Amino acid sequence: MNLTGKKVAILGCGRSGVGAAHLAMAVGAERVCVFDINPAATCADETLEFVPGATEEQARAFAADLVVISPGIESDIPWVQAFAEKGAPVIGEMELGCLFYKGRIIAITGTNGKTTTTALIEHILTSAGKTAKACGNYGYPISEVALMEPRPEFAVLEVSSFQLETAYEFCPEVALWLNFAPDHMDRYTKVEDYYNAKLRMFMNMPETALAVVREGEDLPPIRPKRVGFSSVVDSGRLFYRDGCIMEGDACVLPLRGTEMEQAHNAENTMAAMLACRAVGVADAAIAEAVRSFMPPGHRCETVAEMDGVLWLNDSKSTNLHSTEAAVRSQTRPIILIAGGKDKGLDYTAINPMLEKKAHCCIVFGQIAEQLEHTFAPVCRTIRVETVEQAVQAAATCARKGDVVLFSPGTSSFDQFRSYVHRGETFRAAVKQTLHL
Numbered sequence: 001m002n003l004t005g006k007k008v009a010i011l012g013c014g015r016s017g018v019g020a021a022h023l024a025m026a027v028g029a030e031r032v033c034v035f036d037i038n039p040a041a042t043c044a045d046e047t048l049e050f051v052p053g054a055t056e057e058q059a060r061a062f063a064a065d066l067v068v069i070s071p072g073i074e075s076d077i078p079w080v081q082a083f084a085e086k087g088a089p090v091i092g093e094m095e096l097g098c099l100f101y102k103g104r105i106i107a108i109t110g111t112n113g114k115t116t117t118t119a120l121i122e123h124i125l126t127s128a129g130k131t132a133k134a135c136g137n138y139g140y141p142i143s144e145v146a147l148m149e150p151r152p153e154f155a156v157l158e159v160s161s162f163q164l165e166t167a168y169e170f171c172p173e174v175a176l177w178l179n180f181a182p183d184h185m186d187r188y189t190k191v192e193d194y195y196n197a198k199l200r201m202f203m204n205m206p207e208t209a210l211a212v213v214r215e216g217e218d219l220p221p222i223r224p225k226r227v228g229f230s231s232v233v234d235s236g237r238l239f240y241r242d243g244c245i246m247e248g249d250a251c252v253l254p255l256r257g258t259e260m261e262q263a264h265n266a267e268n269t270m271a272a273m274l275a276c277r278a279v280g281v282a283d284a285a286i287a288e289a290v291r292s293f294m295p296p297g298h299r300c301e302t303v304a305e306m307d308g309v310l311w312l313n314d315s316k317s318t319n320l321h322s323t324e325a326a327v328r329s330q331t332r333p334i335i336l337i338a339g340g341k342d343k344g345l346d347y348t349a350i351n352p353m354l355e356k357k358a359h360c361c362i363v364f365g366q367i368a369e370q371l372e373h374t375f376a377p378v379c380r381t382i383r384v385e386t387v388e389q390a391v392q393a394a395a396t397c398a399r400k401g402d403v404v405l406f407s408p409g410t411s412s413f414d415q416f417r418s419y420v421h422r423g424e425t426f427r428a429a430v431k432q433t434l435h436l
Contacts, residue, residue, distance in 0.1 A: 001099050004028035004031055005079055009062055009083050012070025013043045013050060015375050016093040019143035020068045021048050027100055028149055037079055055296040056082035059345075064088045071137065071162050089340070090244070092166035093351050094159065097135075097142030099169060099345060103151055107136075108161045108169075109201050110178025112322040114138070115293045118158040120260075125154055127289035128281045132156050136295075137163065154279070161197035174275045175224065176212040183202060212274045214267065215239075229270035231263040232413050238270040245270055253287050259273035259295055262329035297300030298423035300326055301408075303430045308400030311430050314407035315423030319343070323409035324350050331402040334358040336379075337390045340364035340410040341423070347371060347409065351378045362390045362396045366414035387422065391429040 010113035013036040022045075024032045046125065051058060059082035067083045067090040069075055075090050084090050096140065108118050122139075125132035135142045148400050151254045164170070180195060185246030202211060205224040208209055211342040213219060215230035228236030239249065243261055246253035252412045253273065255261040260269045273286050295301070298315040305311070310332065318321045318340075327334060327350065332394050334415045347370070354361065355378040362382045363371035382397075384390050387406075394404045412422040430436070 001096075002028075002066075003066065005029045005030045006065040007033075007063065008066045008068060009033060009035055009059070009064035009088075010068050010070075011080060011083065012073050012093075013041050015044070016070040016072055016141040016143065017068075017143035018043065018045050018048065019147075020070070020093040020096050020185045021045075023096060023100060023146055024066075024068070025145040029066075029086055033405045034061075035059070035083075040355075041259040054079075059083040060085055066091070068093055069120055069166060071160060075166050087286045090166060091168065092163050094136055094142055094157070094163040095167045095170055097144075097146045098157075098167075098171075098380045101142060101146040101155055102152075103153050103155055104279065105157055105172040106174045106176070106279070107156050107157045107159050107172035107201055108176040108178065108271075109161075109164070110176070110324060110393070111181045111319060112160045113178045113264065113268045113271075114160075115316070116175065116265065116299055117272050118156050119296055120268060120272040120290070120293055122154075122156045122270060123293050124158070124281060124286050124289040125279075127292070128210060128276075128285040130154060130281075134158070136160075159201060161194055165197050169202055169204060170201070171206075172201070172209070174210045174212065175201050175205060176213065176271045176275055177217060177219065178271055178319065179214050179325075180217060181319065194367065210275075210278045212271050212278075214271070218418070227274055229267060229274060231267045233272075236270075238274060240266040240270065242299055244333050245273065250282055253290065255290070258291055259293060260290060262300060264300070264325040265295065266328050298419060300329070300405075302434055303427050306434050306436075308402075309398045310403040311434075312403060312405050312407075313423050313426050313430075314405060315412070315419045315426060317407040317409055318411045320345050320350060320409050320421060323407040324353065326405060326407040327353050329407060330357065330403050332401055333399070335394050335397055335402055335404045337362045337364070337387075337404065337406045337426075338409045339363045339368050339370055339390075340372070340408045340412050340416075341360075341365065341414040342367045343410050345410065349408075351375065354379045359402075360394075362393045362397075364390045365408075365410075367410055386430075387425050391426065391433050395433050 031352040035054040042052040122134040131152040136157040138158040209224040211224040243256040245253040416422040
């Protein structure tokens with residue numbers, strides 16, 4: 001892509017938008033302007049040309065040669081289309097950054113586990129003496145990485161379906177497909193639309209590239225070489241058994257005593273191991289890095305253990321598949337705390353597992369009534385209004401040997417600013433209730 005002398009419209013004034021603006025200017029664009037639809041929006045970089053509360057009329061008047069949208073902005077809304085009315089291509093910030101980043105790209109997608117796997121791959125690579133930056137949907141915008149001096153050898157790129165919607169030439173060297181389950185049904189009309197957006201990760205990859213795919217995932221034929229992993233079956237290159245990552249009959253990476261020994265994190269570790277092997281990292285270096293790795297917060301992290309009861313914060317669980325994975329990973333009787341915003345998902349699929357593993361479910365938030373009706377046939381279910389009330393109810397119900405699993409299973413925006421705010425509220429409530 002040659003932007004010399006071009007006019008570029010950047011839509012969205014967050015960090016991704018600012019990074020895209022600087023990159024466009026650095027590669028020769030004649031004029032770069034950041035637009036935001038929110039009249040109250042502010043731009044962190046006051047040196048950039050910026051238009052808050054931009055209208056469709058202003059969009060048409062700008063007459064962009066290229067339109068770059070930030071993650072989370074839908075490309076088909078009238079406001080975006082007004083910028084492209086005269087034929088300007090619309091791409092995402094990720095696509096722009098990847099076009100100008102001249103290093104090696106490892107891309108990670110999946111409904112769950114993306115951030116942990118991205119962070120782990122970055123940790124393994126840097127521990128092995130390579131230069132790498134976690135970026136994309138986690139860490140730096142890829143546009144910032146493209147401008148770094150010296151340039152990191154690897155961009156470890158967490159890729160969302162939203163970012164892939166506006167990718168056209170994107171071509172990673174290694175691509176990881178961790179899992180797929182219905183999500184974002186407040187954004188997509190059909191599950192197939194979400195699935196097809198994810199599949200775009202493989203569209204330009206040649207046969208010499210590598211796709212790391214969880215065993216059992218329903219994918220169409222893809223060009224890159226495919227290698228599998230699983231914590232459920234032993235048909236993949238790597239599988240999980242009794243606390244060990246196995247390859248054939250050999251334990252290639254013991255996970256007991258690490259932060260990654262639960263089954264869902266074992267899958268993230270296997271995917272990371274296969275990716276890092278593919279770019280030349282030895283198993284011994286991978287093992288050493290895994291032993292020192294601390295996953296990002298709010299992902300089945302231990303908050304407290306008192307009187308034989310373990311309290312886990314899995315606030316990052318924003319869909320049913322994530323909660324299902326967290327429940328499956330537990331070996332102790334469960335008290336599940338779930339609830340939040342109504343995203344239009346069907347939670348009945350988790351009932352057989354709850355019937356076997358949970359003796360109580362506590363539900364809260366906008367979706368509480370639906371969850372109460374869903375879970376009550378298979379498990380004692382208590383409905384409350386807030387996270388604080390849920391923690392108090394769990395403390396009353398908990399027995400020695402239980403795990404209280406805060407895994408909401410939906411987004412946080414009915415009561416909280418983010419899943420981080422929600423997790424911090426849970427932590428504080430546990431410490432107050434247990435007098436820690």
